[in-house]
Amino acid sequence: MIICKDVNKFILKGIELHVPKGVTLGVIGASGAGKTTFLKLISGLLSPGRGSIYTFRKDPVGKRREILKDIAVLFADIPVFNDELSVRDSLNEMKTIYGIEKERFTERTEYVADILGFKDILDTRVRALSLGQKRRAELGMCFIRDAGLYIFDEPCIGLDQNAKAAFYTLVKEKKQEGATILISSHDMEDISEVAERVLLLDDGEAVFYGSKDELVKKLIPMEECSIKLDGAIPDISDLEVEKLIIDNDMMKIYYNSNHVSSKEVIERICAGTMVKSLNFRRSGLGESIKISHFGRV
Amino acid sequence: MxxxxxxxxxxxxxxIFxxxxxxRVDAILRSLAVFMREATSIIVIYFTLLKFDSLNGWNIYEMLFLFSLVYVTYGIMIIFFTGLRDFGKTVRTGGFDRYILRPRGLLFQLIFANADWFAAVGHGCLGILLFVLSAAKIGVVWTPARVIYYIFSIAGGVLIQGAIFLFLAALNIYLFETNALKEVFYWNGRKFAGYPISIFHKAIQFCMTFVVPFAFVNYFPSQFLLRKDDMAMYPEIFMYITPLVGIVMYLLAYLFWRVSIKYYKSSGN
Structure with missing residues (x-):
């Protein structure tokens, strides 16, 4: 479905991957890691500086008009609507551009507008909508169409919990229909519910590409140990920890329990100082990625 | 297609409608505002020209006829070429990327998805009013052949101005900002176009004929109808070729657009 061979563009360096048909891929990375650039390359909005990309086995720039018939795309920095028109006007425009049959269009509009909660604002001028309403309608534009590839760049920005849940439902439905879906986010939690594969970008490099299970196996269990000290700060420099935060008498240690056991951590701390309290917690996948790859919580 | x-x-x-x-009230008022803005400049020019019997053989009504052609052609042109006039802004706001992400021709979308109807109504109505005021007083007998010629000249004038906007839009891909160029080449050129070009310095005449050929939008077509003495300064064929100039200019601008669009670069984010 999507093939990248040694792709370089702007910050992206040597991206090499193959996304099979029907896969839901989460593209994760901090701001500026290259997520939007990657998705723009796939959709044919940018051409690679070096290397090659194939979307539907075609050059997405050279065969733009051919492949775009089967792609629904939403970028955070590209306006979807004309602010002077109503949402319905833009939907009608889309219906004509993509040749959607009237019955199918009416049925999908009803369903998607209902689930995403923008039914009441269909005839409102886009200029008068709040960010959240606009975002829901923008997502709706993508889901009303039947496409083979869906690309969402930071789709959860501006969405409340209900809208996020509706988005996940619609993604799952499209996934069941066999569509390939790419979703970028700076937050793994946003996409961990739907993505089965993950591309982890760090400073333009693909530091991980594989199934979510593999990533979980690699990063989890990431443990968090919070210690309230009653003495000097202990020296644990020889322990293989991922991150150490010291704030006055509070100490937080993040470690992968595949490499360091909790028992070892407790023994080292207690041997070096007095402890008022100890608290252990297992980190989630998103938190683990942040700690192990971006060095922050 | x-x-x-x-x-x-x-x-x-x-x-768009x-x-x-x-x-509606807002639309009428805004169209009226465009009309009044343009009409004010014409009124000032009208009272200034009343001090002269003629300008290089052209009387006040003949000059109003020249102005009418500028406004009528702009009024029609802007219905189709607003997207090209505002291309720089469309690129800056990400709107052009939206067009790229649709399986349709980019120029088709730019042309049909945008139309400044306030400018069209304001300029168009002023052009028609000036035509009505001047047409009966310039001694032209409106035979069917002359009416057809007039219509073809209008079409040619629309294409010439559309080609200028298309060329500047294509240039925008390389330069990113072409408002200053638009001001110099289009808007200033249009100011000169209200007068018979024969009153200007040779360099301006050359520019108005061969660089930004506004002379083919109104001066040479008017010469066909009015046959003024100053036409002797130019080849007679210029009176007949406005539609051809329009087509050739538009095709050249279109070729330049096709080449340039390959160099368009979206931003990373």
Whole structure:
């Protein structure tokens, strides 16, 4: 479905991957890691500086008009609507551009507008909508169409919990229909519910590409140990920890329990100082990625 | 052109009408504001020219006829070429990327998805008013042949100005900002175009004929109808070729656009 061979563009360096048909891929990375650039390359909005990309086995720039018939795309920095028109006007425009049959269009509009909660604002001028309403309608534009590839760049920005849940439902439905879906986010939690594969970008490099299970196996269990000290700060420099935060008498240690056991951590701390309290917690996948790859919580 | 291109252009037209004329009073007032803005400059020029019997053989009504052609052609042209006039802004706001992400021709979308109807109504109505005021007083007998010639010249004038906007839009891909160039080449050129070009310095005459050929929008077509003495300064064939100049200019601008669009670069984010 999507093939990248040694792709370089702007910050992206040597991206090499193959996304099979029907896969839901989460593209994760901090701001500026290259997520939007990657998705723009796939959709044919940018051409690679070096290397090659194939979307539907075609050059997405050279065969733009051919492949775009089967792609629904939403970028955070590209306006979807004309602010002077109503949402319905833009939907009608889309219906004509993509040749959607009237019955199918009416049925999908009803369903998607209902689930995403923008039914009441269909005839409102886009200029008068709040960010959240606009975002829901923008997502709706993508889901009303039947496409083979869906690309969402930071789709959860501006969405409340209900809208996020509706988005996940619609993604799952499209996934069941066999569509390939790419979703970028700076937050793994946003996409961990739907993505089965993950591309982890760090400073333009693909530091991980594989199934979510593999990533979980690699990063989890990431443990968090919070210690309230009653003495000097202990020296644990020889322990293989991922991150150490010291704030006055509070100490937080993040470690992968595949490499360091909790028992070892407790023994080292207690041997070096007095402890008022100890608290252990297992980190989630998103938190683990942040700690192990971006060095922050 | 695709079979449903007409349908899509009809959808666009309907949408644009709904967007521009949703608030009718507002639409009328804004169109009137454009009309008054342009009319004011014409009134000033009118009272200034009343001090002269003629300008290089052209009387006041003949000059109003020249102005009428500028306004009528602009009024029609802007219905189709607003997207090219505002291309720089469209690129800056990400709107052009939106067009790229649709399986349609980029120029088709730029042309049909945008139309400044306030400018069209304001300029168009002023052009028609000036035509009505001047046409009966310039001694032209409006035979069917002359009416046809007039219509073809209007079409040629529309294409010439559309080609200038298309050329500047293509240039925008390399330069990113072409408002200053538009000001110099288009808007200043248009100011000169209200007068018979024979009154200007040779360099301006050359520019108005061969660089930004506004002379073919109104001066040479008017010469066909009025046959003024100063036409002796130019080859007679210039009176007949406005539609051809329009077509050739538009094709050249279109070729430049096709080449340039390959160099368009979206931003990373």
């Amino acid at each position: 695709r079979s449903d291109a007409l349908k899509l252009s009809a959808v666009y037209t309907k949408m 709904r967007s521009w004329f949703q608030y």
